[in-house]
Amino acid sequence: MDWAKVKTILIVIFLILNVFLFITNLYTDYDLGFQSDYARYAIKYLESRKIRIDTKIPDRTNQLGTLVYIDKDLDFTYLTRFVFGHEILASTTGDSVFIAEGIQAIKLSDDELTLVDKITYDGSGATDPDSFLKEAYIYLEGLGYRKKDLLLQSQIDDENGKTIIFNLKYKDYVLFDKTIVLTLDTGGMISATIPAIEGKSISSTTKDILSPYQILVMSEIPGGSVINSVYLGYKHIHEGELYAIPVWRVTLADGTIFFFNAYTGEEL
Template sequence: MDWSKTKTIFIIVFSILNVLLYSLFLNRNADIGNVEVMGQASMEEVLKQENISYKLPPFVDKEASFVSADVVDFNKESLKDLKGQRTKIVSNNLLKSTITDKITLDEANDDDFKTFLSQYVLNGKEYVLWNVVKDEHKAFFFQQFDGRPIYYSPSAMLVITWGEDEHIQSYEQRMLKDFANFNKKDLLSPLDIIGSLASRGLLKQNSEVTDVKMGYSTLVRLTETQVFAPTWDVQVKLENGEKEHHFLSANEGKVIEFQLNGEDEKVADEEQSE
């Protein structure tokens, strides 16, 4: 018997069971936990009163599946083709790299880091730029599945760092593999999602909803396997020009808040290769 394969199958089945039980819990408590989705007429009235404009993408894909994936454990063999850098593996699933080639921030960011990712990062084409924080000298990236980002998953993020001279210094990477779709469900439309935000007073006066995009957020996190739920990202431009993101469950309209501090940011000191 292939115990490793059997164990993986068991973990996936257990994850699916967790999802089904979680969905049953939400359905039974919908009158308490679910965000109210407003009717179109009342929603438009509220948005007009608050002077909130919006641009919506076509609502083409009206269903989406949950997704499972396995956490990647890096090894020396998988890193052998990475050039212009020194790498080390921390606690199996965190890759730390120090860039030895001379690359400026302007050169790397010329095309949203796409060329840099393809040349220096393992499976770099799977990552998409999310945010550049210049005062912290960091750029944050999310891994994608089927062209959709996995929002703020510690297991699917890449962070690039540069120095005061604006030369790329290093990056830290975590990655997922063996993605699989299951349990397809109907989606709330972008218009419904905006109504959910408006009903809770989360859209500020004189703002503009510039886009609504589909991605995934963590639903179940096990040691080796992760399960992700379809998630809408509502992008809003405020009156002062600043931008906000609101994340909601694409199936139920529940607001999702991501925690970026604490355990997710802790890294073990054990180094396995260099």
């Protein structure tokens, strides 16, 4: 093949590619413009119902698949060293595991891992209100959880001690029914309750999901509400299922939480 023919073919390919990119950008710009217009109309509609948005609304994700869960691979050799300082053989009954030494313990049952541990931090004399939160991040890092894997849900401080609840995350998505609960009593005993299952992968079979503005317009959120946060994540619909569907969570200023099926907009 001579150079003239090669050059002609390359020019044709270049022109086809440019046409393809032009059409793609045209549709992308149209979609972004539509989303922007819909967002403006949605905000006006919510304002007409005296509903105020006091948070950044996440960017739209067009399609998502379901999230598949698997049993977490637990290393009890490491866990016993982490809690007791040395290895201890586990006592097992079926799927349950129980290991104890003094007041410290490790228990696995019903897809839940519980650690009862003694730590040097007891919160006494702490002037930083987030001191236990910082300690919690350090403790969980020792169990393989990075700060970016966690979303702080709540902190409770009363006469019995301190409690922190985190939602786990899979990549950028919050797992709304997978929580880690850390409780510290006044004697320095910490109890950690951790899910024994974890996200494995998001199904390659995807479906369109509704935008957060579509969810807010379709919802029955009471008039006069203030929206404090909007998150996209995953949640089980039926107990015991090994997969979860995409869900929008809307939290109001008064603490009320709404969950909406991201595929249909149905309130869960």
